[in-house]
Amino acid sequence: MEILENKSISCVKGFRVASIHAGFKRNEKLDMGLIVSDVPAVSAAVFTTNLVKAAPVQLDMKHIKNDTTRALIINAGNANACTGQQGLDDARSESERVAKALGVKPEEVLVYSTGVIGQPLPMDKVNAGIDKCLDSLRDDGDELYKAIMTTDTREKRIYLRMQLSGKDVDICGIAKGSGMIHPNMGTMLSYVVTDCNITKEMLTRIQKDVTAGTFNMVTVDGDTSTNDTATIVANGLAGNTLIDRTDTKDYECFCEAVYYVTEYLAKAIAADGEGASRFMEVYVYGADELEQARTLARSVAGSSLFKAALHGADANWGRIVCAMGYSGARFDQNKVDVGFESKAGEIEVFTKGVPLQFDEDLATKILSEDRVQVKINLNSGEAQAKAWGCDLTAEYVKINGDYRS
Amino acid sequence: MEILENKSISCVKGFRVASIHAGFKRNEKLDMGLIVSDVPAVSAAVFTTNLVKAAPVQLDMKHIKNDTTRALIINAGNANACTGQQGLDDARSESERVAKALGVKPEEVLVYSTGVIGQPLPMDKVNAGIDKCLDSLRDDGDELYKAIMTTDTREKRIYLRMQLSGKDVDICGIAKGSGMIHPNMGTMLSYVVTDCNITKEMLTRIQKDVTAGTFNMVTVDGDTSTNDTATIVANGLAGNTLIDRTDTKDYECFCEAVYYVTEYLAKAIAADGEGASRFMEVYVYGADELEQARTLARSVAGSSLFKAALHGADANWGRIVCAMGYSGARFDQNKVDVGFESKAGEIEVFTKGVPLQFDEDLATKILSEDRVQVKINLNSGEAQAKAWGCDLTAEYVKINGDYRS
Numbered sequence: 001m002e003i004l005e006n007k008s009i010s011c012v013k014g015f016r017v018a019s020i021h022a023g024f025k026r027n028e029k030l031d032m033g034l035i036v037s038d039v040p041a042v043s044a045a046v047f048t049t050n051l052v053k054a055a056p057v058q059l060d061m062k063h064i065k066n067d068t069t070r071a072l073i074i075n076a077g078n079a080n081a082c083t084g085q086q087g088l089d090d091a092r093s094e095s096e097r098v099a100k101a102l103g104v105k106p107e108e109v110l111v112y113s114t115g116v117i118g119q120p121l122p123m124d125k126v127n128a129g130i131d132k133c134l135d136s137l138r139d140d141g142d143e144l145y146k147a148i149m150t151t152d153t154r155e156k157r158i159y160l161r162m163q164l165s166g167k168d169v170d171i172c173g174i175a176k177g178s179g180m181i182h183p184n185m186g187t188m189l190s191y192v193v194t195d196c197n198i199t200k201e202m203l204t205r206i207q208k209d210v211t212a213g214t215f216n217m218v219t220v221d222g223d224t225s226t227n228d229t230a231t232i233v234a235n236g237l238a239g240n241t242l243i244d245r246t247d248t249k250d251y252e253c254f255c256e257a258v259y260y261v262t263e264y265l266a267k268a269i270a271a272d273g274e275g276a277s278r279f280m281e282v283y284v285y286g287a288d289e290l291e292q293a294r295t296l297a298r299s300v301a302g303s304s305l306f307k308a309a310l311h312g313a314d315a316n317w318g319r320i321v322c323a324m325g326y327s328g329a330r331f332d333q334n335k336v337d338v339g340f341e342s343k344a345g346e347i348e349v350f351t352k353g354v355p356l357q358f359d360e361d362l363a364t365k366i367l368s369e370d371r372v373q374v375k376i377n378l379n380s381g382e383a384q385a386k387a388w389g390c391d392l393t394a395e396y397v398k399i400n401g402d403y404r405s
Numbered sequence: 406m407e408i409l410e411n412k413s414i415s416c417v418k419g420f421r422v423a424s425i426h427a428g429f430k431r432n433e434k435l436d437m438g439l440i441v442s443d444v445p446a447v448s449a450a451v452f453t454t455n456l457v458k459a460a461p462v463q464l465d466m467k468h469i470k471n472d473t474t475r476a477l478i479i480n481a482g483n484a485n486a487c488t489g490q491q492g493l494d495d496a497r498s499e500s501e502r503v504a505k506a507l508g509v510k511p512e513e514v515l516v517y518s519t520g521v522i523g524q525p526l527p528m529d530k531v532n533a534g535i536d537k538c539l540d541s542l543r544d545d546g547d548e549l550y551k552a553i554m555t556t557d558t559r560e561k562r563i564y565l566r567m568q569l570s571g572k573d574v575d576i577c578g579i580a581k582g583s584g585m586i587h588p589n590m591g592t593m594l595s596y597v598v599t600d601c602n603i604t605k606e607m608l609t610r611i612q613k614d615v616t617a618g619t620f621n622m623v624t625v626d627g628d629t630s631t632n633d634t635a636t637i638v639a640n641g642l643a644g645n646t647l648i649d650r651t652d653t654k655d656y657e658c659f660c661e662a663v664y665y666v667t668e669y670l671a672k673a674i675a676a677d678g679e680g681a682s683r684f685m686e687v688y689v690y691g692a693d694e695l696e697q698a699r700t701l702a703r704s705v706a707g708s709s710l711f712k713a714a715l716h717g718a719d720a721n722w723g724r725i726v727c728a729m730g731y732s733g734a735r736f737d738q739n740k741v742d743v744g745f746e747s748k749a750g751e752i753e754v755f756t757k758g759v760p761l762q763f764d765e766d767l768a769t770k771i772l773s774e775d776r777v778q779v780k781i782n783l784n785s786g787e788a789q790a791k792a793w794g795c796d797l798t799a800e801y802v803k804i805n806g807d808y809r810s
Contacts (some may be wrong), residue, residue: 049731050727050730050731051729051731051732051735051736051738052726052729052730053725053730053731054736063647076713081723082726082738082755082758082759082760083725083759083760084739084758084759115664116723117726117727118722118723118755119760119762147698155702163504186791224727224730225733226727226730304709318486318487318521318522318523318631321487321522321631322455322457322522322629322631323455324456325455325456325457325458325631326455326456326629327456331456333456333457333487334489341447347769350487353487353489354487354488354489355487355488355523355524367725
């Protein structure tokens with residue numbers, strides 16, 4: 001498995017991509033994109049658990065059930081959420097326009113929107129944008145990873161190549177999201193595209209597992225968007241032996257690649273939290289069960305108080321233990337160890353339920369790094385989980401206080 | 406029922422109170438207090454649901470089971486949390502010292518601490534403080550409401566008088582808490598003291614119901630402390646006919662008084678959220694069930710994104726609907742109305758699941774007031790609930806980033 005630099009979705013065999021300016025963003029910035037597979041592909045997606053689902057999410061939840069997928073159309077700047085029947089009609093109309101131009105079925109087209117909630121899609125711009133996308137599809141590099149950005153400050157993309165049954169198999173992932181997971185521009189969207197030959201059943205299984213361990217472990221402010229969607233598409237053109245069961249080396253290897261790509265994107269989103277100055281990984285290990293480890297890790301990564309402490313490089317283990325305590329997960333507080341690690345070193349601050357006297361200067365040095373790991377050992381079982389987040393800054397408040405206006 | 410100004414706990418018949426400086430806080434500030442009932446009283450308490458419970462909470466959970474209570478000893482500045490066996494021994498020793506001096510049983514003494522987590526109680530200061538408290542008990546006014554404050558910027562106390570079976574019955578409530586409900590200094594402690602004649606069974610029932618609708622509906626940052634405790638004590642000296650069943654006018658009237666006092670304190674805590682500049686009440690009505698209304702109200706009041714929007718006086722109903730969506734409570738989004746109200750007026754921004762064109766200037770004016778009500782009508786049933794919170798400010802981040810150092 002190797003990482004290839006400067007590649008994008010259109011570099012994967014049989015995928016063409018357009019990224020254009022349709023007029024949602026100012027200053028001619030890219031704000032719309034289209035992914036087309038030259039052959040019928042299989043796809044899987046995990047959608048927001050928010051009860052209030054944007055129109056494109058409602059549409060895609062139906063379209064994803066179709067056996068094949070041919071295209072994905074995406075706009076950034078308007079979420080088409082809380083837009084009632086008109087929103088549903090607009091999303092459907094998008095899929096129909098793309099389908100007609102490509103000579104495929106509307107159910108083979110997935111539709112995505114991100115941006116401000118509650119404003120009807122400007123369909124003149126959307127339609128013109130779709131046509132422009134159709135005219136500018138290319139297979140030699142694209143900037144879709146830029147077109148989907150909203151409040152993101154950094155691009156998020158990764159490209160891997162692996163060998164399966166003697167064939168090169170490529171996989172490319174891009175994502176947008178910051179201020180995670182927030183209901184307006186901060187929606188999390190991710191696209192993983194591969195030429196792997198795999199059944200829809202296997203792909204669906206992998207996407208569900210991987211999302212639970214990666215995107216669902218990112219927390220920036222605890223809010224879940226109306227539009228969050230993680231999609232994976234595989235068109236089979238690599239020509240590897242079809243992956244149709246779980247007990248093979250190929251399945252395992254492909255799983256690992258999807259996990260690697262998705263975890264990379266999830267961490268990139270956490271690091272790009274709105275106004276964030278510091279990235280944190282919360283590593284819970286020695287747990288009895290995976291879900292327990294995940295719940296504890298997420299609770300710590302999501303604690304406003306610990307996030308504020310992290311911003312001040314304050315080794316406030318009390319807030320960590322407290323966030324574990326109200327997480328809802330069980331654990332024996334008399335067995336817990338807590339420590340911090342970064343480039344600047346490692347320190348233990350709490351052991352077997354009791355605080356340690358520790359070197360405050362060293363702790364501050366460790367916590368002042370850009371990337372900090374919080375290590376929590378439950379000293380009980382073998383399960384472990386990681387969650388990712390960022391510090392809470394005054395800048396976050398500023399961005400989110402001023403956003404709509 | 407009338408409100409009396411400038412009264413405190415020691416003004417309630419048969420209660421003596423001390424509030425002193427024991428040395429936990431700097432600048433001779435009050436930091437320790439003692440409440441003593443001259444006769445055996447009944448008490449009830451609701452404790453933090455955090456799995457990690459401070460030593461005094463663990464002790465009080467046993468002592469509250471005792472039929473009678475005679476004294477409450479409280480310190481601010483050190484939480485005696487995450488202090489292992491030593492912490493438990495220290496809390497027990499406090500109850501024994503107070504009990505011995507008063508000639509009562511240790512189980513008749515409740516112990517409270519609030520402050521920094523993970524540091525052993527300085528027992529020399531504690532013991533000297535207890536002795537000083539015992540020497541300075543008075544029944545003609547006290548400043549216990551000041552002694553329990555930590556990061557609070559305002560005192561929180563209220564005093565009511567009602568008539569039950571021809572007798573004057575007094576009830577006084579004090580509380581501390583800000584940056585609610587946060588694991589260090591921000592712990593929520595409340596004390597409601599009355600001379601009402603009531604059984605422990607009735608008192609316990611009332612305290613549980615009232616706490617669910619008041620303190621549990623306050624959210625500042627979603628973190629639940631290791632030390633949060635809401636206690637009520639009644640010594641019967643008013644001489645009213647014993648309240649021992651729920652189907653009486655006296656029960657109803659007393660309930661109402663406790664609810665009034667507790668809601669007043671809960672709202673005062675929300676308004677005193679660390680760094681908060683604006684108080685919000687989220688009023689959910691037209692719900693099918695009480696729990697559904699409560700869950701939705703709390704979710705909106707606790708959304709970091711809406712709190713940040715409120716700080717910017719931004720009528721961002723999208724974040725409200727989104728927070729309702731991820732709350733876990735069911736509702737029909739196509740029936741929902743959302744509006745805002747304050748001294749400056751009233752405005753509806755969302756109706757039957759669809760955004761309204763509204764006057765942005767008026768909305769900004771309404772949201773710029775000190776106290777803002779978010780009104781959410783589910784247009785379905787008769788249940789309703791209110792939750793209280795505050796905006797999210799850069800100042801909050803500052804306070805909580807710098808707190809420990």
